[in-house]
Every structure is written in C-alpha cells, then in structure tokens.
Amino acid sequence: MFDWLGFKNGLPLWWSYRLNRELKADVEDIFEGIAHTRKELLTSWTVEYWSHLERLLEQMEVIDEERTKSVEQYALSMDKLFAAARSRAMDLSEIFLLDEQATVVFSSHSAHTGVRYSAGSVISAGLEYTHTGSKCLYGPFADPLTLEIGPSTSAFHDKMTLLYIVPIIKGGIWKGALCGRVPNDVIGDLIQRESGHVYPDSGDNYIFMARPGLNKRIAPGTALSRSRFEDRTFTHGENLKDGVTTNWGTVSVKEHTELEIMFTDPATGKLHPGVANTIANGSNLFVAFPGYSDYRHIPVIGKGVTFQLPHCPDVWGMMCEGDLEEVYRIRSVRWKMIRLQVPLLIGYAALSTVLITLLFGQLPTLAAAGIMAVFNLLYGCIVMATLHKKAASPVVDNLQKISQFIRINAEGKGDLTQRLDHGQFAHDETKELAMWINNMIDSLEGIMLQVKRAATEVLSSQQVLHQSTVSTEGSTERMSGIIHDMIRSIRRQLKDIDIAKDVVGDMQGTLRALELKASEQITVAHTEVERIGEKMGQISNKVAETNRTIVTFMETTQQIRSVLQVIEEISSQTNLLSLNASIEAARVGEHGKGFAVVAGEIRKLADRTRQSTEEINETVQLIYKNAKEAFASMEEGTLVVQEGTQLVAAASQILSGANAEDEQKTQVVDEVVGLMEKIANVSMENRKISTEVEGKVQELLMDIVNVRHTSNYVEVITDFLQQLVNQFRLTETRRK
Template sequence: MFDWLGWRKGWPLWRSYRLNAHIKNDVEQIFEGIAETRRQLLLDWADEQWRQMDQFVHQVKSAGLLDTAHIVQNSSKWDACFKAAYIRAADSTEIFMLDEQNQVVFSTYKKHIGQIYEDNEASIGPGLKYARADATGKRCLYGPYLDPVTLEIGPRSSSFHDDVTLMFIEPMLQEGRYIGSLCCRIPNDVLGDLIQRESGHVYPDSGDNYLFMAESKLRPHLQPGTALSRSRFEDHTFTHGENLKDGVTTNWGIVSVKEHTELELMFTDPATGELHPGVANTIRNGSNLFAAYPGYSDYRHISVIGKGITFQLPHCPDRWGMMCEGDLEEVYRVRSIGWRQFKLHSLFIGLSGIGGAALVYALSGSAWSAAALAAFNIILGLVTADQLQRRHHQRVHEDLQRISRFIRINAEGQGDLTQRLEPSAFAQDESGELAKWINNMIDSLEGIMLKVQVATVDVMNNQYQMRTSTETTQVTTERVNHKIGSMIHGIREQLEDLDQAKLAADHMRLTLQQLEASATEQIDVARQEVERIGCKMTQISGTVKDTNRTILSFMETMQDIYRALAAIDEISAQTNLLALNASIEAARVGEHGRGFAVVAGEIRKLAELSRSSTEDIHQILNNITTAADTAARSIHEGDQVLAEGSTLVQAAAQLLQSASAEDSQRTQVVDQVVRLMENIAAISHKNRSTSAEVETEMMALLSDMMHVQQSSHNVEAITVFLQQIVGQFQLTHSEKLLPPDVIVDVDWRNG
C-alpha cells in the first residue's frame, strides 16, 4: 500500500491523495500543459536564434565580408555588422567568426580573437566537425559544454551565470568550399530561465522543470540522465529549504553539486544508484506521465509526480529530455471548501449531540436516554451535514472547479476565447457573479486580441509592401554599387599602371640623367682624346712629311753619290789603264823599269780594289734606294692614312658634338613624358578620391537599406510572433480578417 515510501511517509501522502483523487485528471492536464508549453518555448526560442543567424549570414554575404583574408581592410564593416547582430541577439554574449583552420578571426569580444579551437571534445570541436562533415554544410546547436570564455565574458540576460555554454554554429561556404563558421555564444542558464518561469509556477514550493540528456550523438561519453539545465534547488534563490550547493540530505547520503547542476548531476535515486523512474521511463518511452499515488522517487528520494518528454531542438543532433515535476505532497495538498465546511459542521454536530445528551442526563438522570439522544442527534446531524455538503459541493465546489478549469485552459496560452461560461449553470450567488465577470473579461480580451490581429494583418501587409520595395531598391542599389565597384576597380588598376609607369619613367629619367652625365663626361674625354689624337696625327703628319722630305733629300744625295761613284769608276778604269800602260812600259825598259812595274802592279790592284768597292757600294746603294723607295711609298700611304684619320677624327668630334645635343633632347622628351604622367596620375588620384566618396556614399546607402530591411524583418518577426500568440486563441470571425487578394509570405529560412 505504501510501496517504497514506508508507513511513516506513505500514510500522510496516501491520505492526501485519497481526499483529492477526484482531481487526478486535472493534475494530469496541468502537467501536460506545463510540459507542452515549456517544450514549445524552447523550440520557439531556438527557432528565433536561428532566424537571427539567418539575418546575420544574409547581412555578411550582402556586405561582401566572406573573404576572411581581408578582415583588416574591412574591419569597420565587420565591426558594424557584428555589433548590429549582437544587439539583435539579446541572449548572446558573443558572436565570432572562425576561419578554415578554426581560428577566431573576428569577434565582438576582442580578447577572443586569435584563439584556435582544437578538434577535441574539450571545446566545440565535435560541433565544428559535424558542421563541416557535409559538403553543403550543416548547422549545429552544440552543447551544453564547459567554456571558460563564457565565464570570462560575463552574463547578459540570464540571472545566473557560469561557464556552461550553448553554441550556435553556422557553416560558411564559398563556391562549394568550407571557409569557416559563424558562431553565436549563449550562456546555458538562459534555458533555465526559460523553462522555470518562476512567476508561472503552479506548484511554487516544489515544482521544478529541468533538462537532461536522453541520447548524445556528438558526445557519446555523456551518459543519459546527465543534467543539462540549472535546477531551482541549486541555491537559496528559489527555495528556503535545502539546496544542492549546501547539500540535500537523504538516508543514503548527501546529494550536492560543487559548481553547477549542468553536466555535474545525474538524476539518480540515491537509494538505488539508478536513474530515477521519471527520467528512466521518459528516456525509454519517449514520454512519461505519472500523476497518481505513490509517485516515484527523484534524486532527493522524495515522492514526486509529473510529466516527462523527449525532443530535439532545431539543428541539434542530440536528443534531450525534460521533466516537469511537483512534490506529491504539494500537488495533493488541496482541501476543498466542502471538506472544510463538512469538518466544521461535524464539529458543531458533535458538540450539539454532547450538549443535548448532557442536558437530558441532567434533567432525567438517565444515561441511556442521554446516550440515545446524543447518538440520534449526531447521526441526524451527520446525515444533514452530508446532504448539505453534497449540495454545497454541487453548488459551490463544482462551480469553482469549472471556473478554475476554464481559467487554467486559457492561462496556458492555448485557450478558446470563443467559449464562455454559461451563467445559467451557476447559482445566483458569488460564483454566478464571478462567472459573469470572467465572461466579461474574456470578451474584453477577445476584443483586444481581435484588434491586435487586425493590426498585425495591416502591419504585415505594409511590411510586405515595404520589404518588396526595399528588396527591389536593394537589388538596384547593389547593381549600381557593383558597377561603381567595377569602375573603381578599373580606376585602381589604371592608377596602379600609371604609378608603375611613373616609377619606370622616373627611373628611366634618373638613369638617363646618370647616363647623360656619364656620357657627357665620356664624350668630353673622348673629344679631348680625339683632339689630342688629331694633334698627334698632325704632328705625325708633319714628321712624316719631314721624313719624306729627308728621304727625298737622301735620294738626291744618293744620286750625287752615284755620280761620284761613276767618276770613281771612270778614274779606276783610267788608273787601271795607266797601270797597264805603266807595266808595259816598265817591261819594255827592262831591269830598270822593274820597280816601276811593281808600283804599277800595286796601282792596278788598287784600281781593281777600288772597282770592287765601287761595285759593293753600288749594290748597297741599290739596296738603300730600294728601301728608300719602299719607305717613301709607306710614308706616302701613311700620309694618306693620317689624312683619313684626321677626317675621321673630325667626323668623330662632330658625332660627339651631335651626340651630346641628342642626349639633351632625349632628356627633355623624358622630362615631358614624366610631367605628363604626373598630371595624369594627379587627375586619376582626384578621380579615385571622387570614386571613393561615391563608393562610401553607396555603401552608406546600402547600409541604410540593410538597416531598413533588417528593421522590416524585425517588425515582421514581431508581427509573426504576435500572430502566433493571437493564433493560439480561437477568436470569433477571425477567418474574415484576411481578404482573399492579400498574400503574406514570410520565409525566414531565406533571410
């Protein structure tokens, strides 16, 4: 009967449950509503984060910021784009960009820039690996996981803060190639704030909504049943009893956490060490509803009841679970008005029976008569009280229960505002008045909702027209900007070419100036050398002429020598003839002429010797004449060569003179070209400055268009959100609000 609770704990809980067993169906509906509402909150919240990521990606692509290699040049654009996204994402504490090597290249938190994420489970490695596993890229909601950067940055929208993190990862592709990821960091405590909704707790003393891991695909080591969200009982903020930071006392030890609930606590029953039945059955069956006695044991080993569900957030490969629980004691602590009045009636009946018995006994002295009267009065009183309680239950308790059920359905945000309480079904008392005022409140609420619905339709239509107009204007502006960008790109290339040509011309001018200076020096030296050579050649020519004259004079002297030799030959011949005659005369004289004959012989020898010497001299003179003729011819040829050399020297001097003049003209031409190119470069720089101003204005126009479009998207999102809220209620004539010719098309997936 008392199952695992035991008699001491089981009896009070069993008694509370039995007294309120009739509300079991209501309790089940309450937990079903709580679980579904929280699940839808999480799904809508995740969709909203991805929608904001869509807008961010669209803005990055529109601004042409996909090239992470030029972040420094476009730092102002990156900064403006990231700041705008950061302002829109109210729950995020950082938005950053990773390149292909998983290095942070830009971030709203500047200290984070430069960090490289390794491919391991200690960081977002598994999430990045999942995002880039597919050729088309896959979004990934990764976490919760521990990240010290989250703790360092600090909280933004969450009331609690620690280092447990959720990371939204958007892979970026360019021409089918992965180039990096856009990441949005959100503290995990935001989820705790979403699902706890402290002001909306039906069971404020015990109700706890918490997340746990049902099946982890990205981190297989994360066991099912691991806590993924903060518990209300983590510290003293939400409870005045024991808490997990100080320790929750059980008969099997103290359950506590050192830092935080997430990833540190396993939802096990301390008595068994196994996952407690609520979490275990939810993981096993996909959902679990238990609203009857004796409930099941939670991680504090107390009796709880509630609803467990499993779900997947958008683009999260892991399957999560959520428990919406309440303590059995608090849930069935309800004591109806009829029960309290029945106890009060019973008290008065008992006192009346005892008083009547005492009076009879005092008057008659008969104990039996007194006891019989007391018993009669008590039985009659109890029957009367029971009948009164039943009638009271029908008239009061059931009326209040219907009102409570009607209000509860609408309080969960899924109400049918077309329904009303039927006043005739209630008594004409306070409950009837309450039903009328509730109907009046529902009428007012429906009227407000109808007005909101009409307003949202008008806003949506205007937003649709404005978005169409801004998109058309944006396309035109982008096309003009593209043309201007192409023109500026051409001007930049032209300026680069002009700069290169100017540099080349400057270099050529310097080179020509150097060459001119060097050539002038060389020409001057050459001219001096030529002049000196001319002088030398003139001197040589004079010397040659003198030599020629000397040779001619020598030739004339040789002729004189020839004439003298001819005379000597003639004298020698005569001497030889005289000697011969003398010899003949001496021979004829005889002995007396012998001495004279000797002298005559000697004279004849001398004449022969003189003739022989003269012949030798003739031979030598012939040789000298031949050599002199040759020298004369050579000197004549040399004189001609010297004449030609002098002519060439004069021509060389003239060429050197003209070359010097041409170098001066060439330098003047180069100077004119350089000046012309400087003027062109100045005009091009002015054009570039003007084009840059035009480009700046166009970028500002594009930025304004983007802001208008983003504002339009934001208003559309708000309108859609309002329509979703209003759409949760069934309204009278709501189907007539949209005319058939108005089409509102909102596709957030395409930004």
C-alpha cells in the first residue's frame, strides 16, 4: 500500500492525500500550467534575444562603410550600437564580434578584445556549428570570463554561460559571428519566479539534458540550470552546497548545480522516475500518492516536459516539482470544522447522559427538564464561542488580510511590489488563496515590467523614426529644389529649341530663294545648334544630380522600414503580454477584474500601435514606390537627353560639312530641318518626363508629411501606455 515509502513515512502522506483527494484534478492543472507557462516563457525569451542580435547585425551593416572612411568614427558608432543593444537586451552581460579567424575584434567588455578562439576553446564547438550558416544557442558551459565580466540581471552569478551565436556569411563563406553572452543563472530566474512560487517550501523547477545534439559530452539527466535549493537562500534545512543526507549517501555540488548533478535516485543509482519518464515519453505527469523518488530520495510529484529552444541543437527537459507533503499539506476549513464539532458533540452526549442520570432519579420531571434546558443553553454558548474562536474568526481574519491586500491593488492603482506573507495563514484554503494571489501579482508585475520596457523601446524607436522622417523630408525638399531648377532649365532650353527650329525653317526658305546667302544662314544655324548642345549638357548634369538625390532618398526609406519592423515586433510582444495579464487575472476570478481592465487597455493600445505602424509602413512603401518611379523617369530622361545630345552633334557635323560643299547646301538644309524636328520631338518628350518627375516629387513630399504626422500619433499612444503602466509601483530590478 505504501510502496517504497514504508509504513512509518507512508502513513501520514497517505492520510494527507486521502483528505485532499478531491484536489487531484486541480493539482494536475496547476503543474500542467506551471510547465506550459515556463516553457513558453523560455521560448519567447529566446526569440526576443535572437531578434535583438539580428537587429544589431543589420545596424552594423549600415555603418560598415564607415570603416574605410574613418577608423575612429567606426569605433564610436560601434560603441553606440553595442551600448544601445545592451540597454534593450538587459540579460546579456556582453556582446562581442568575431572575425573570420575567430578573434574578438569588438566587445562591450573591452578587455575581451583581441582574444582568439582556436580549436578546442570553450566555444569552438558552437562556432563550428555556425559555419553551415545556422545560428546556435550554445551551452551551458563554464567560462571564467563570465564571472569576471559580472552579472546582468540575475541575483545569482557564477561562471556558467549561455552563448547566442549569429554567423556572418558573405558569398557563402563564414566571415565571423556576432555573439551575446548570458549568465546561465538568468534562465533559472525565468523558470523559478521566487516571489510568486506556488509551493515556496519545496517547489523546484529545473532544466536537464534530454537528448544532446551538439553537447555530446553532457549525459541525459544532467542538470542545466540552478536548483532553488543550491544554497541557504531558499532552503530552511539541508541544501546541495552543504550536502543533502540520504540513507544511500550525501547528494551535493561543489560549485554549482549545472553539469555537476545528475538527477538519479540514490537508492537505485538510476535516473529518478520523473526525469527518466520525461526523457522516454517527452512528457510526464504524476500527482498521486505515493509520488516518485527524486535525487534526494524524497517523495515528489509534478510535471515534466521536453522542448527545443530556437536554434539550440540540444533537446532539454524541464521538471516542475513539489514535495508530496507540501502539495497535500492543506487542511480544509471544512475539515477543521469537523475536527472541532466531533469532540464537542461527544462531550455533549457524555455530559447529557451523566446529567440525565443524576437529575431524573432525584428531582421532579419539570425541575429536571428546566436544568437540562439551562445546561443545553450554556453548552450551546460554549460551542458557539469555540467555533467562533477556533474556526470562523481565523478564517475571517485571513480573508480580511487578503481583502485588504487586494484593495491596495484595486482599480488599476496598486503596489505590485508587495506580497502576502503566506506564513501567517493556516494550512487551509486561505493559504492556498494567498499563494495564488502572490503568484498572480508576481505574474502581473512581470508583465507590467515587460510592457513598460516595451513602451520605452517603442518610444525610442519612434524617436529614431521621427528623426529619419525629418531627415528624409529635408532630403526630399532639397531634391524638389534641384528638380525644380532642372525643370526650369529644361523649359528655357525648350524655348531655345523652338526658336532654333523656327530659325532653321526660315533659313530653309531663304536658302531656297537666295541660295547665295545659304552659307550665312547655315552659320547662324550652326551657332544655334552649338548653343543647344551646351544646354543639353546642363540638362544632363542636372539629371545626374537628381538621380543621386533620389537614390539617397530610397536608402533613407529603407531605413525607416527597418525601424517600423522593430515597432511591429514590440507591438506584437505588448499584445502577447496583455493577453498573459488577462489570463493571470482570470485565474483569480472576481479579485482579478481590476487587472483584466488594465490588460484590456494595454491590448487596445498595442492594437492601435500596430495599426498606426501598418499605416506608416503602407505610406513608406508608397513613398518607396514613388521614388522608384521617379528614379525610372529620371533614367528615361537621361536617355532622352543623351539622344538629344547625339542629334545636336550630328546637326553640328552636317552644318560644318555644308560650308565646304556649296552645291549640297540645299540638301544639307533639308537634313538639318529633319534633325531639328527630331530634336523638337525629343524636347517635347523631355518636357512630359520632367512634368511627371515634378508631380512624383510633390507626392513624395505629401507622403513624408503623412509619415511625420502618423509618427507623432504613435508617440502619443506610447506616452499614454507609459502613463497607464506607471500607475503601478514595480520592482525595477526584476526582469521576468
């Protein structure tokens, strides 16, 4: 019946389980929810940090051309980019860049610059993996440099490390990598969430190796994250640093949980059933008596899952556990009432029997009945006082504490740094309620912090967008001025061409009538044609200058689109965070309505931000399209001008030959007239193209103004979002 526990240890645990057997379905849901939430949190965290490094890599490519111009300016730009990336990705303790020899050429930790990672180094396996072009989440591994650099966001810190590696591939060849260093204790903080821990005395969420892909040296069942009970911080008894005593030896670690401890049952030397079944089946849920033996040979229950983080070659497992004793430690208020009522009823029956025996043999019936009535009244008062003091009053006091705590955070204006002290509650439903309220407040605080950081990043990105828009507007206005000057020059040239055409026409009639004066008229025509050639050269220069301005403008619009992508990602994250807040609020029912309202407002703001970003994106795409059309039109204008220049040269050559051949003057004039007519046609087409270009530039100016207005609207939304979040007092040192 008591299986491996034995009678002495098994009986009290069996009794606790039997008293709370109706909670089994709830306990299953609890562990399912914990495991699912932690797995999704790890995945979203990993995706977020990949996006931070990818964004940084894109920004580095933009400033890469500065390297050839000025080494000092390039280094300054890199410093700014790395500092900005670290401020956004706070869990990273270092960002560094490797060249094709795997040498650190730039790092946010300057002492790291110049270090070369040769074959056999701590990260060589991860670097080799990226030579195929794939990104790699490598680790955990021990790196003393991580300890030297210092912590990022975790309260704990040692040399255990995770490394994000983004390869730089050019022409199919590995040219280096952009790397982000994360102290491994960060993932322990992500899955533990101490202040809202459901089972504070024994609950432990930990990661282990399930199926090694790249890290073959790490055996399945080996710890990959810090245990809550590694040292005395969260342990009231034995811990892994001092050693956990079992009948089969002491379980301990020297430096850290990661890679030192194997989750084996000390009684058998094999992987304990929770870990073994999770690896074998991909999932394991067991919450019934007698539980299963863990690495301390203590009966535990919980949920195990396997998962693979984005771009991590290894499959990890995670156990979300609690001691069977703590999970089923609860004693219902109903059970406490029964425990009070039973002895009171037994006492009443015994006293009534004794009193009736004494009275009814000695006193008249009426007197005995009166005494019994007084006795029942007095005993009833004693029962009421006892039930009030031992049962009702403690429950009411606890409910008042909970009510007061909830009232602090009501109406969306609360102190999310406070938690209920569940140690002040008895082991009944009120303690369960207090723990779940703490869990909800902890989740809400984490979500609010992420929303606050997201709003700050949206505001920062919006400011960059606004600066880019202002710069683009200035470039567009300058381009408009250049095009306007060019069009004005073209129009003057068109007038000159029309005059030249008229002159040539008059010259043709005059030469036919007065052949002797042909030479003089041809000279005039030659002069006009030379003047036309000069004007054509001016037009060609103006067109080339406009082309360069349009290319610069198109590059600026591309930069705006990259900023918009960041805002879209942040809007999606904000929407997901608000959904999580709604879920957490729904889990506590009526007490979570205030938080649900806030979550709904945040989701609306995220949707409005997404809509505004989509409008800006559509406008920018229209701007880019118009710019391309303007560029194409200018290219066409360049060809037309070149054709006109060639025709003018041909006309000049014909006129020059006419002076030497008098007898062919009439024929020459006819040919010149024909050429001038072609030039006139080219001029008309040039006029049409210049008008189209001018129209496109005006459209671009209007689009830029629209982008600026929409950008200002996004800033207003972000400010409102920050005001909404700032209503709550948050623990700024928390990350997740």
